[in-house]
Amino acid sequence: xxxxxxxxxxxxxxxxxxxxxxxxxxxxxxxxxxxxxxxxxxxxxxxxxxxxxxxxxxxxxxxxxxxxxxxxxxxxxxxxxxxxxxxxxxxxxxxxxxxxxxxxxxxxxxxxxxxxxxxxxxxxxxxxxxxxxxxxxxxxxxxxxxxxxxxxxxxxxxxxxxxxxxxxxxxxxxxxxxxxxxxxxxxxxxxxxxxxxxxxxxxxxxxxxxxxxxxxxxxxxxxxxxxxxxxxxxxxxxxxxxxxxxxxxxxxxxxxxxxxxxxxxxxxxxxxxxxxxxxxxxxxxxxxxxxxxxxxxxxxxxxxxxxxxxxxxxxxxxxxxxxxxxxxxxxxxxxxxxxxx
Numbered sequence: 115x116x117x118x119x120x121x122x123x124x125x126x127x128x129x130x131x132x133x134x135x136x137x138x139x140x141x142x143x144x145x146x147x148x149x150x151x152x153x154x155x156x157x158x159x160x161x162x163x164x165x166x167x168x169x170x171x172x173x174x175x176x177x178x179x180x181x182x183x184x185x186x187x188x189x190x191x192x193x194x195x196x197x198x199x200x201x202x203x204x205x206x207x208x209x210x211x212x213x214x215x216x217x218x219x220x221x222x223x224x225x226x227x228x229x230x231x232x233x234x235x236x237x238x239x240x241x242x243x244x245x246x247x248x249x250x251x252x253x254x255x256x257x258x259x260x261x262x263x264x265x266x267x268x269x270x271x272x273x274x275x276x277x278x279x280x281x282x283x284x285x286x287x288x289x290x291x292x293x294x295x296x297x298x299x300x301x302x303x304x305x306x307x308x309x310x311x312x313x314x315x316x317x318x319x320x321x322x323x324x325x326x327x328x329x330x331x332x333x334x335x336x337x338x339x340x341x342x343x344x345x346x347x348x349x350x351x352x353x354x355x356x357x358x359x360x361x362x363x364x365x366x367x368x369x370x371x372x373x374x375x376x377x378x379x380x381x382x383x384x385x386x387x388x389x390x391x392x393x394x395x396x397x398x399x400x401x402x403x404x405x406x407x408x409x410x411x412x413x414x415x416x417x418x419x420x421x422x423x424x425x426x427x428x429x430x431x432x433x434x435x436x437x438x439x440x441x442x443x444x445x446x447x448x449x450x451x452x453x454x455x
Contacts, residue, residue: 115135115136115137116136116138116212116213117133117134117135117136117211117212118133118134118135118136118208118210118212119131119133119176119210119432119435120132120133120134121162121174122174123173124163124164124165124173125163125164127163127435127436127440127443128436130163131163131435131436136176136211136213138213138215141187141188141189141215142189142215143190143191144189144190144191144219145189145215145216146216147185147187147215148181148183148184148186148201148203148213148216148221149183149184149185149186149212149213150182150209150211150212151181151182151183151230152181152183152230152231152234152452152453152454153180153182153209153452153453154179154234154267154451154453155438155439155451155453156179156180156239156267157331157354157442158179159179159439159442160439160442162177163439170207175207176207176209176210176211177207177209178205178208178210178211178214179204179206179207179209179237179238179396180209180238181203181205181209181214181216181237182203182224182233182234183201183203184198184200184201185197186213192218194218195218195223199223200226201222201223202223202224202233202236202410202414203216203220204216204220204221204237204238204241204399204406210435210453212455217403219403219404220403220407221407222411222414225418227418230452231426231429231450232424234450234452235267235424235425235452236410236413236414236417236424238395239268239271239424239450240267240271241395241409241413242271242353242393242395243268243271243272243275244271244412244413245393245395245398245405246272246329246351246353246393247276247327247329249405249409251327253275253276253281253326254279254281255279255280256280256281256282257279257281257282257326258281258282258324258325258327259272259276259281259282259283259327260286260316260325260327260329260340261276261283261286261301261329262285262328262329262331262332263286263287263332264286264292264296264299264301265285265287265448265449266447266448267427268329269285269287269329269331270299270424270425270448271422272329273285273299273300273301274299274422274423275422277299278421278422281326282302282303283300283301283302283303284301284302284316284319284320284325285301285303285305286304286305286306286307286312287306287307288306288307288308289308290306292448293305295425299425303315303319312336312339316343320343322343323344323345324343324345325340325345326344326345326347326348327348327351328340328343328344328349329351329353330351330352331352331353331356333352333354333355333356334355346386346387346388348388349388349389350388350389350391351393352390352392353392353394424450425448425449425450426449427447427448427449427450427451428447428451428452429452429453429454430451430452430454431453432453432454432455434453438451
């Protein structure tokens with residue numbers, strides 16, 4: 115038997131989490147069972163815990179999208195992996211457990227030169243960033259790129275990928291410490307969104323309607339601001355709605371959220387030659403899991419080439435999971451937050 119951390123009710127970390135035994139079925143065909151050593155936290159975990167994530171399974175459920183561990187058992191038709199292999203896996207929930215089952219198309223062998231902590235950072239966050247910036251966004255040298263929440267896990271990855279592609283990078287963060295961190299990453303123009311209007315700051319830096327790419331995990335009125343900053347041929351990525359965190363999900367909250375996003379029409383994108391791309395890696399995992407495997411491998415390769423360097427902002431034992439969740443929820447972390455069994 116193995117243990118797992120379940121969300122048994124929505125609420126704070128103290129209210130929501132409960133450690134219980136988990137009993138997995140025999141390993142399905144095309145899957146492997148992994149003995150988990152380390153898993154990572156993502157902001158979507160916070161949204162799931164508070165009941166604001168529509169893709170979360172019914173209560174009770176085990177959250178978690180990424181693990182590093184060793185294969186304990188392989189299912190039928192699995193030929194590229196064997197028991198004992200150390201792997202990095204995208205888990206599509208279930209990651210907060212000592213054992214989890216994963217589709218072999220969404221896992222990769224992890225070299226011993228990559229630590230567990232770096233490995234889990236390369237999963238959801240770096241794979242999301244790679245999918246947006248390289249695969250879907252095709253960012254180019256000289257393009258002007260805006261990264262919201264740039265000191266977070268995905269933000270850190272986006273800044274590093276944009277630096278690799280020789281883009282001009284603008285990053286938003288909420289403290290002087292995080293601005294210093296962004297400077298060290300190679301962000302050309304860090305902006306404190308708490309002390310200034312980032313839209314006006316971007317206009318001062320670039321001029322009006324000069325932004326080529328915007329990466330936005332916040333939503334709400336930041337979406338409208340980004341749209342006003344975009345140049346012809348620009349790409350706008352929306353990959354989260356963290357502004358929804360802390361809301362009760364009432365009808366009034368939903369109406370306000372829709373109002374903040376604003377009205378959109380396809381002709382507007384046509385006339386301006388702009389693209390709006392929503393990114394939900396769970397949907398990619400559900401319908402095209404091979405893409406997850408490809409992005410995982412690409413990130414492992416970029417790490418071994420020293421092009422990307424994940425920043426691990428905190429490593430917590432399982433007994434301090436609540437503390438780690440609270441820090442992430444309150445935006446008091448940088449880089450990747452990791453939990454070890």
